[in-house]
Amino acid sequence: MYINNAFLSIIPGNEAKAYAALGALAAAVEATQPDTWMYLIHTPNLDPGTNIYPPVTATQVAFVEGYKDFDAYKAHHTSQVMHDFVENSGKYFLNMYGPTVPFFLLQGLEMIDGFIRPGADVMDAWQVEARWVMKPGCSEKVKAVLRPYVQAVHDDEPTTLMYTVSVAVASEQSFSLPPSQLDALVYNSSWTNKETFFDHGNGPVYQGFLKEHGDLFVQAGPAGLTTHPYMTTSVLKRFAGFFRKEAFSV
Numbered sequence: 001m002y003i004n005n006a007f008l009s010i011i012p013g014n015e016a017k018a019y020a021a022l023g024a025l026a027a028a029v030e031a032t033q034p035d036t037w038m039y040l041i042h043t044p045n046l047d048p049g050t051n052i053y054p055p056v057t058a059t060q061v062a063f064v065e066g067y068k069d070f071d072a073y074k075a076h077h078t079s080q081v082m083h084d085f086v087e088n089s090g091k092y093f094l095n096m097y098g099p100t101v102p103f104f105l106l107q108g109l110e111m112i113d114g115f116i117r118p119g120a121d122v123m124d125a126w127q128v129e130a131r132w133v134m135k136p137g138c139s140e141k142v143k144a145v146l147r148p149y150v151q152a153v154h155d156d157e158p159t160t161l162m163y164t165v166s167v168a169v170a171s172e173q174s175f176s177l178p179p180s181q182l183d184a185l186v187y188n189s190s191w192t193n194k195e196t197f198f199d200h201g202n203g204p205v206y207q208g209f210l211k212e213h214g215d216l217f218v219q220a221g222p223a224g225l226t227t228h229p230y231m232t233t234s235v236l237k238r239f240a241g242f243f244r245k246e247a248f249s250v
Helices: 016-032 070-077 080-092 138-155 195-200 204-217
Strands: 001-010 036-044 060-067 104-115 126-133 160-168 184-191 233-241
Touching: 001 070, 016 036, 016 080, 016 233, 060 070, 060 126, 060 233, 070 080, 070 138, 104 138, 104 184, 126 195, 138 160, 138 204, 184 195, 195 204
Parallel strands: none
Antiparallel strands: 001 060, 001 104, 036 060, 036 233, 104 160, 126 184, 126 233, 160 184
16 A cells, blocks of 8 residues: 655644635545545644654644555546645645645655554544654665564554554655655554553563664664664544545454
8 A cells, every 4th residue: 555644734823714625625535536545634632641753733734645556646646636625725724835835745655564454444543653764774674573563563452453664655756745764664553542552652562572673773862772763753633534445454
């Protein structure tokens, strides 16, 4: 599955119009683009006690999208639906190049492992996007050790609803803005609630992976003193969008 993560920001005072336009966008994509398998639109989760690194404003909007393949994403990106959204609603969002050209961050990703359970299609899932950076020359080893780790998450953590692991797309055809950091590793994940998210983070599968393989990644602390990868995160609240059955795996 080809995954695209995207971010844009609403101009303060335009929230109601922007959310309505985004909801209509999701509905139009669902109605007209069968090869769009997952299209989720979120606000940041700014509930007390929720940490986002780096911090963001309440006006940020985050998309988590999944497509049959790159051609399906390209068809979406260049579709009349997207053209109409930008032309009619671009003015509600932060822009740099004119009132109908929203400033997007676009991150094109190739899913290398993971799963999405049918139960992920709930509006109140605890959604997290996390980003690590692989050390130079470690990408193939990372891909190899991820397979048993992701399988263990699937088998041992039934409250982990979504757990996809992706690398940046290196193709010159990529629409990523800014150009992708090719050594990035990106997790799109969700849990039944905040507590089960912390159970995952503190649990034996995740902690065991860090202990055994965390040194394959750029570290959060001084070399040799930690196996905790440097990580940025987005914690999200879904307000629009859909899954198709093709997105789900057993």
